[in-house]
Amino acid sequence: MDSFDYIIVGAGSAGCVxxxxxxxxxxxxxxxxxAGGKDDHPRMRMPLxxxxxxxxxxxxxxxxxxxxxxxxxxxxxxxxxKVLGGSSSINGAMYVRGMxxxxxxxxxxxxxxxxxxxxLPYFKRSENNWRGEGPYHGxxxxxTVSRFAGDEVIYPAMIETARNLGYRYIExxxxxxxxxxxxxxxxxxxxxxxxxxxxFLDPVRQRANLKIEINALAHRIxxxxxxxxxxxxxxxGTAKRAAAAREVILASGAFNSPQLLMLAGxxxxxxxxxxxxxxxxNLPGVGKNLxxxxxxxxxxxxxxxxxxxxxxxxxxxxxxLVRWYLFGTGPxxxxxxxxxxxxxxxxxxxxxNLQLHVTTASYLARVWHPLWRKGGGHVLSxxxxxxxxxxxxxxxxxxxxxxxxxxxxxxxxAAEHDRTEFRRxxxxxxxxxxxxxxxxxxxxxxxxxxxxxxxxxEAVDSYLREIVTSTAHPxxxxxxxxxxxxxxxxxxxxxGLTGLRVVDASVFPVIMRGNTNAPTVMVAEKASDxxxxxxxxxxx
Ligand SMILES: Cc1cc2nc3c(=O)[nH]c(=O)nc-3n(C[C@H](O)[C@H](O)[C@H](O)COP(=O)(O)OP(=O)(O)OC[C@H]3O[C@@H](n4cnc5c(N)ncnc54)[C@H](O)[C@@H]3O)c2cc1C
Numbered sequence: 001m002d003s004f005d006y007i008i009v010g011a012g013s014a015g016c017v018x019x020x021x022x023x024x025x026x027x028x029x030x031x032x033x034x035a036g037g038k039d040d041h042p043r044m045r046m047p048l049x050x051x052x053x054x055x056x057x058x059x060x061x062x063x064x065x066x067x068x069x070x071x072x073x074x075x076x077x078x079x080x081x082k083v084l085g086g087s088s089s090i091n092g093a094m095y096v097r098g099m100x101x102x103x104x105x106x107x108x109x110x111x112x113x114x115x116x117x118x119x120l121p122y123f124k125r126s127e128n129n130w131r132g133e134g135p136y137h138g139x140x141x142x143x144t145v146s147r148f149a150g151d152e153v154i155y156p157a158m159i160e161t162a163r164n165l166g167y168r169y170i171e172x173x174x175x176x177x178x179x180x181x182x183x184x185x186x187x188x189x190x191x192x193x194x195x196x197x198x199x200f201l202d203p204v205r206q207r208a209n210l211k212i213e214i215n216a217l218a219h220r221i222x223x224x225x226x227x228x229x230x231x232x233x234x235x236x237g238t239a240k241r242a243a244a245a246r247e248v249i250l251a252s253g254a255f256n257s258p259q260l261l262m263l264a265g266x267x268x269x270x271x272x273x274x275x276x277x278x279x280x281x282n283l284p285g286v287g288k289n290l291x292x293x294x295x296x297x298x299x300x301x302x303x304x305x306x307x308x309x310x311x312x313x314x315x316x317x318x319x320x321l322v323r324w325y326l327f328g329t330g331p332x333x334x335x336x337x338x339x340x341x342x343x344x345x346x347x348x349x350x351x352x353n354l355q356l357h358v359t360t361a362s363y364l365a366r367v368w369h370p371l372w373r374k375g376g377g378h379v380l381s382x383x384x385x386x387x388x389x390x391x392x393x394x395x396x397x398x399x400x401x402x403x404x405x406x407x408x409x410x411x412x413x414a415a416e417h418d419r420t421e422f423r424r425x426x427x428x429x430x431x432x433x434x435x436x437x438x439x440x441x442x443x444x445x446x447x448x449x450x451x452x453x454x455x456x457x458e459a460v461d462s463y464l465r466e467i468v469t470s471t472a473h474p475x476x477x478x479x480x481x482x483x484x485x486x487x488x489x490x491x492x493x494x495x496g497l498t499g500l501r502v503v504d505a506s507v508f509p510v511i512m513r514g515n516t517n518a519p520t521v522m523v524a525e526k527a528s529d530x531x532x533x534x535x536x537x538x539x540x
Contacts, residue, residue: 001241002031002240004242004245005245006018006248006531007033007244008030009033009231009248009252009260010035010252010256011032011033011036011085011086011212012081012087012196012251012253013086013196013505013520014196014251014504014523015086015251015503016032016084016085016201017196017521017528018249018503018527018528019032019210019212020201021528021529021532022528022532023207025532026208030210031211032210033233034083034213034214034215035217036082036083036215039083039198041056044083044089045192046193047186047192047332047334048331048332048333048335048336049332050092050335051092054091055077055079056090059083059090060079060081060082061405063079064408065409066407066409068409068411069409069411069414070412070414070465071413074466078255078408078470079472080253083197084195084197085196086196086253087253088195088196088517091517093186093187093194093335094184096173096184097512097518099178099342099352099513100178101116101350103119103512106480106481106508106509109486110480111490113490113491113536114480121537121539121540122522123138123174123518124136124138125141126138126142126522127143127145128141128142128143130147136175137174142199143187143194143196143199143200144194145187148185148186148337149334151308154338154360154380155339158181158338158358160436160437161432161436162181167180167341168180173340178352179342179343180341182340184337191327191330192333196521213235215236217234218232218233218402219263220402222241223264223280223500226497227497228248228494228498228500229243229499230242230248231248249501249531250500250502250503254290254474254476254504254506255395255477257477258287258487259395259397261502262277262396263277263400264280265279266283266286266494266497267283269281269282271397275400276400277400281496283487283494284485285479286477286478287396289394289477290408290411290475291389291475291508291511292393292412292470292472292511293355293387293471294389294412294413294422294471295470296384296463296467296468297382297384298429298433298448299446300433300443301378302378302380302441303442306378306441307336307380308359308361309362311331312361312367313368313375314369314372315369336359336365337357337358337359337360338358338359338360340355341355342354342513343356352513353421354425355387356383356428356429358432361376362381364376364377380438382433383429384426389417390418391413391415391418393409393410393411393412394409394411395408412468413468419461426464427454448463473511475511475512476506478502480508481509491527491530492507503523503527504520504523505519507523
């Protein structure tokens with residue numbers, strides 16, 4: 001059996017960061033296991049291609065949720081990257097951290113050392129922001145964060161509309177002010193996707209003390225006398241074992257980290273026993289507390305051909321491809337996004353609870369040409385994400401077979417709070433396209449359609465149940481803290497065990513109010529100092 005100091009399970013957003021930081025000390029031997037393969041899919045470097053890419057079966061776990069009890073029994077598609085870089089290799093590449101108050105609130109769950117002042121130095125350490133080094137941004141980290149210009153015609157009109165509605169323009173969502181509208185930054189580098197595999201792993205691949213095994217599916221955490229000692233895994237069809245002299249670190253994401261804990265007997269004891277798994281420790285919170293940002297959308301046609309549909313005409317796309325390949329610029333280097341907002345659904349809230357996006361392409365968008373096939377049509381869509389849902393879902397085992405996908409229930413709209421907030425969000429989305437200049441650019445609403453009255457709560461609820469979906473931000477299934485459902489302590493060690501940590505998006509005690517990739521990178525940065533026994537960076 002090969003022996004290492006640290007075994008990292010999963011080369012995703014967190015795993016690649018850990019592999020880089022832990023192997024920086026040449027005396028430390030690190031094994032990085034990844035169930036998927038190389039991140040060399042031709043579309044992977046193109047930020048624009050994220051949506052079709054996230055549906056590619058070969059680089060995806062292809063999970064589908066169980067019937068949703070409060071959303072018409074619909075089964076929610078659940079893309080997750082199964083490839084080097086994990087979900088950072090297939091995601092939308094928006095760089096968002098959430099609100100400072102989110103991290104401060106983690107103290108209430110017993111997570112110590114994670115206030116915004118304490119995590120900001122780690123956001124900065126990872127980051128190479130186009131603005132350069134400053135109080136809010138890093139200028140020399142591996143994780144490149146680029147400026148996004150936005151659509152020349154539609155973006156100014158959306159900003160004007162937002163101003164007419166009383167929303168403030170903000171240039172930097174991570175500066176002194178976080179509430180308002182503008183455009184997000186993107187985690188790209190010279191127009192190419194900046195996955196953690198490209199930015200953290202590629203530069204250190206040659207280190208003699210770092211071994212990377214792809215197509216290596218971890219089956220079981222090996223545990224002896226209350227200590228994690230290694231991993232049993234399948235490598236291209238061969239059963240293997242590797243020993244960890246210091247630690248096993250699960251970085252397998254919010255679905256697979258709890259799955260691996262439960263397969264090892266660490267989870268809700270009764271449920272595990274029911275599946276024939278001998279419970280080693282009763283940790284009822286494993287797989288509980290699943291959170292995501294549920295999203296709803298409204299769609300409007302534009303009578304004039306002003307949207308991203310123009311860029312999708314075959315001949316233009318071909319030219320854009322050349323331009324992107326040679327210079328890293330043009331539509332392929334970005335996204336059909338015309339506005340982002342972080343807003344409050346009611347003035348009495350202490351921080352935004354709604355993320356708003358206006359997109360200039362339909363979800364049916366595809367490359368088209370008059371002599372070949374039709375496109376998705378000229379539309380503007382507006383989406384609203386509920387950033388502080390109170391509904392909680394779960395990840396449970398289907399069986400004791402590590403190859404079986406876990407059962408995922410999001411439980412969207414289970415909490416009255418979420419239904420109430422979504423009714424408000426629905427009105428906010430609609431109000432946007434009733435104000436100039438946005439209202440002058442669109443025709444009668446396509447989805448949900450004018451027949452649905454704003455104040456008809458029952459009909460709106462019915463629409464919500466039909467349309468609510470995932471934003472692929474699952475978190476909190478191995479939450480840190482000190483409550484009865486906490487799985488990890490504040491240093492991300494599994495309660496009651498030695499030699500076992502979880503470092504990925506499953507550790508957040510509560511989901512942050514923003515996209516989850518940059519926070520996961522931050523968690524891995526901070527965790528690497530904890531694992532190596534370094535003092536934390538000085539709080540800001
Ligand atoms: C389609 C999509 C769009 C998104 N858009 C954005 C966005 O624009 N901005 C943003 O901030 N966030 C976005 N996200 C969310 C963000 O990408 C994730 O929150 C983040 O990548 C989670 O990182 P992670 O390390 O927890 O998990 P992952 O990055 O998913 O990594 C887990 C890794 O572990 C591997 N693994 C799992 N089980 C095993 C096993 N048993 N053995 C070996 N390896 C295993 C997986 O293959 C994977 O590589 C998006 C996500 C998706 C899927």
